[in-house]
Amino acid sequence: MATYSRLPGSVALITLQNPPVNALSAAVRQGIVDTVQRALKDPKVTSVVICGQNGKFCGGADIREFAGPMLGPPLVPMIHAIEAVDKPVAAAIEGVALGGGLELALGCHYRIAHSKALLGLPEVTLGLLPGAGGTQRLPRLIGLTAALDLITTGQPLDPRRLSTLPCPCPPDVDSLLDKVMAKVRQRSRGALAPVACVQALRAAASLPYTQGMEKERDLMTTLFNSGQARALQYAFFSQRVVGKWSLPSGASWDNSTARTISKAAVIGLGTMGRGIVVALALTGISVVAVETQEKQLAEASQAVPAMLQREAGRRGLATPPGVISFSSNLQDVSEVELVIEAVFEDMSLKLQVFRHLTSVCRPGTLLGSNTSGLDIDQLAAVTQNPGLVVGMHFFAPAHVMKLLEVVCGPRSSPEAVATAMQLGKRMGKVSVAVGNCPGFVGNRMLKLYLEQANFLLEEGATPQQVDEALEEFGFPMGVFRMSDLSGLDVGWRIRKEAGLTWPGVESTRTRQGRRYSPLPDQMCEAGRLGQKTGKGWYQYDGPGGRVARSDPWVHIFLETYRAEHGLVARSIAPEEILERCLYALINEGFNILQDATAAGPEDIDAIYVFGYGWPRHHGGPMFHAGQVGLGRILERLHHHHHNHPDVPHLKPSTLLRRLVAAGSPPVQKWREFINKERVHSQL
Template sequence: MALYRRVSGSVALITLQNPPVNALSAAVRQGIVDTVQRALSDPEVKSVVVCGQNGKFCGGADIKEFGGPMSGPPLVPMIHTLESGHKPVVAAIEGIAFGGGLELALGCHYRIAHSKARLGLPEVTLGLLPAAGGTQRLPRLIGVPAALDLITTGRHVTATEALKLGIVDQVTDHNTVEVAVKFAQSVAGQSVEAHRLSTRPCPSPPDLDALFEGAMQKVRQSARGAIAPVACVQAVRAAATLPYPQGMERERELMATLFSSGQARALQYCFFAQRAVGKWSLPSGARWDMSEARPVRKAAVIGLGTMGRGITVALAQTGVSVVAVETQERQLAEAKQAVSGMLERGAQRRGAAPPPGLVHYSSNLQAAAEADLVIEAVFEDMALKENVFQQLSAVCKPGTLLCTNTSGLDVDRLASHTRNPQLVVGMHFFAPAHVMKLLEVVCGPRSSPEAVATAMHLGKKMGKVSVAVGNCPGFVGNRMLKPYLEQASFLLEEGATPELVDQALEEFGMAMGLFRMSDLSGLDVGWRVRKEAGQTGPNVPPGQPERMRQGRRYSPLADFICERGRFGQKTGRGWYQYDKPGARVARSDPWLHSFLEEYRAQRGLVARRIDHQEVLERCFYALINEGFRILDEGVAAGPEDIDAIYVFGYGWPRHRGGPMFYAGMVGLAVVLERLEHYHQAHPDVPYLEPCSLLRKLVAAGSPPIQKWREVIKRLRSQL
């Protein structure tokens, strides 16, 4: 709804009321229509101010209305009525003006923003475009290049940047509504014709075709197959080349196509999935947000390699005091320099000063004694971590939470080396830890609700998407990654090349092909883990062929590559070759192709033609099948948790929703049939056998993903 009252005698103040962000629900839109009509027809009213209650202007459309038929007044004619009126209308922007909220402000004749307000058109992140005139009015206001940047990326701008761009007329540190009312009084009676954006010509640079060609090339490269950014460019082009009415019609047509697309459904699912995992529901069904998180004023990070440095920066940027401990003096000196540089660069990006004096360094574990929470980030070696946890348990005060940044080791085993195993949880960050959004919070069987709640809350404070997962080898993300990686190696044995596999995955929309990703991460990391697990070289059981381990197919390809000192980018050679160690550009390597031919010939393997479809099915369906096993075992609370992990931690394209959502889009029956086909063709790969939960979901009629939790719960209760 919208509240109407007259202030200062001649100013109509219209206040949007729909907590928490005053979204433009049907009731709010109806309220705006009614109050604007009242203001325009009241002879005592000379000007109008539109604001939002509780310090927030408007968060845009009500996304909950997207699922069904729209009711209430449409947004486009509502904004047009506001703009076409003869009385000046001023938007008083506090807090946020996003999406439809900014479009509403663009329909006003003047815009005044508080200095702490943020503005943006984020529709593209939901697979849509700003379809209430945003793609037509914004270019007319700030020019085509700036409008393209904001609309195709969905990024938010500060009030200061908005003023510089020309989106707002004034920025204030004072009460925005009061400033806007005074401004409205000062322009009362003046013509608003020049301030109607729909009647302005769109400023067109002389090289318009080249500009749009470059913009289209840029979004196609960064969008990884997403169609919304491309539609945004087309809509802005309409603003630059067509009269306003035809431009609006083009905007409407493009929006209609996007609105009904599978990509929009996937992106909106991602939006709600991120909220769902934030509710901290655990695989067991327990709700840890019912427990109060402890305050973390002082933290310690043990081990200052790549991960430890990133975690230190992430904590300091949150305002937490950090003791960074590294026992190797040389590594400690390098870490000091690296952390300082990362904090400075981060501060420059945010336009703020780096946090002063929050990071303290030590080479002695005793420095962690007074920390409220400790994050161990030493090398991924169980014996080393056990030793660190024993020492921490002796050094730290009794109530200190002890967290491990392991990517797959047994959290409960580490907890058993402490005095208070209930205070031990996993905090699995993703590199680079100060940048990547994902945090897997691993709950051991003895982890207390309070410990989990504290880790989850700290992750949220650091700006992470925190997902609670159960304790098993690899947890959720890395456990699912294992069959995905293995299938890619098997495809090389059968005739594929790293280039073919990576091209198929990248065309699908993955941020990086699997072999390019392996080269970036370092092949030696996985090799070390396999050696420790007795899965390489001389540990092959007597009488078993080299390509079998524990009765199942195994590819030693990655081991052989590592044995030749090819660890990826760090050595300048891996699955690809690089101009020099540390270089980023992957080039096809003739040596590797010859090596693959020799490898197959020595083992009697006949190369065959493998197409992109087989690459996608073998890699993704194996990964998805493991996801169903994880759900079946209760290691993840629901499919949204798995999808959030893959979107925010593993480069899965948002416009495809996540692996479990993708399975639903393809059709669970299709996934089941293809898995049965591949398991029949490769009976020595047991994880290709379809999971019983997948079979049960198909038997239950393949319900939509939002219903899977109910089905899983019902199946468990039947057991």
């Protein structure tokens, strides 16, 4: 709603009231219309001020209304009516003015903003554009160049840049817009909304205001009804669903059981450990950073403070809030409340650390392991209190990446899991609770994605062809560029520990009864470990040795491999590349839901959007399956499994079959369906 009052004198005050951010719900819009009319009819009122309750102007539209028919006064005519009144109207902005809230302020005659207010038009992140005049009014107030950057990225606006005066277009507008469009198309990787934003701003620069508004409306209508908008809005709400913190098994806990951590320790100061130290310190936690290798400790003690200072500056913090102390002695963690182990991904080494910690730490100390796929229960078994052990799988760089997989071992207590989840939230991360199995959720699915990519090379594809298909879909980089970046030896060590790289009993291309491609192992044996060695699936040159180029050696290597194994190369279409890689990954997602390693499809999708570069405008792998059609996914998996019967993970999941038999309900209904199936013991 919106309340009306008259200040001493002749100023009418309209206050938006809709906690927590005064979103423009139907009731609020109706309240604005009614109170503005009241101010116009009051002869004692000569001016109007619009503000928000509790120090927040307006957080924008109520996104929940997007799912159904729009009720109440439309936003665009309401803002036009405010702009047309003959009494001056000023927006008093503090806290936030986002989306439709900022568009409301732009429609006022004057704007008065607190210097620390957060202003922005983030509609592009929801697959939309500012559809209430934002693309037409903002460039006229702050200039086309600034408006282009803000509207196409959704980044916040410095409130000091707002103006009451028209801002003329820069010279050579067409050339500027062409360059921006090329940049936006490259950056957006198939997302429609950023491109539509540029088109709307081109209309602002080249058409009269009324015609520009018509163009904005047409573009908004197209976007609003698009699958990408639904995907991006689904991704937005998925963060809130996974934040409810239910265990994959269906159990949940009260947030009151979470401890508030003030002092923590990190064991191991490699790349991941350093990032975790910085992430903790940025929340104000005092951190004991431990590294037993003297050289590594010396390097970390120089690198970590610099990382912390840079990240604090990026976040607008004058000084980093947390205190970090460095040590080579594990005894120095005896007084902390939480220890996060981040040593090399080797079970024997991690067991050694946990045995030592259980003798050094106080009895109630929480123990977390930054493992990407090892058995949490095995680690917990060597401690005195297994219930206080959880997995905390960070993603590199840990102080930047948004995802935290919180791994619930079979004996992990609700208190330990809740504490890890809440700590992730404090660090600004999307925390997702997952079950304990090899690879958990993200890497368990990724393994099959990688395998399919390797099989495609055996059958005739090149690394460039596979990567190009995946990047065209929207991934920031394809599977082979990604492998080169992370280092081919990382997966090689994991496969060695799993016993997959040694000769199998059937053939060199079969391991443990299933098809296995030794191509990545042979690359490592040849010393081609990726960017760090200058050669992997690509060769690297340019600044910092980071520019990937096709390597003739790899083509000869693949031809030789195929000849040795009697494989005849065939032409592989981009469609098959996408189906084989993505549908194998999606199928494993259904298996994960079926065995309760993840609580629902939103958990899987949040993991892939925030941790694995899944293009946000496709919602996530499980949402994408629903968009493609579960029947279509099932049919294509049947097809590819028939062609490759030695690849078990192409066999359609039982849960997928059941969902199709049930009429392919929308993804938002899967959690309910799975729970009902589980109750009846049908899965």
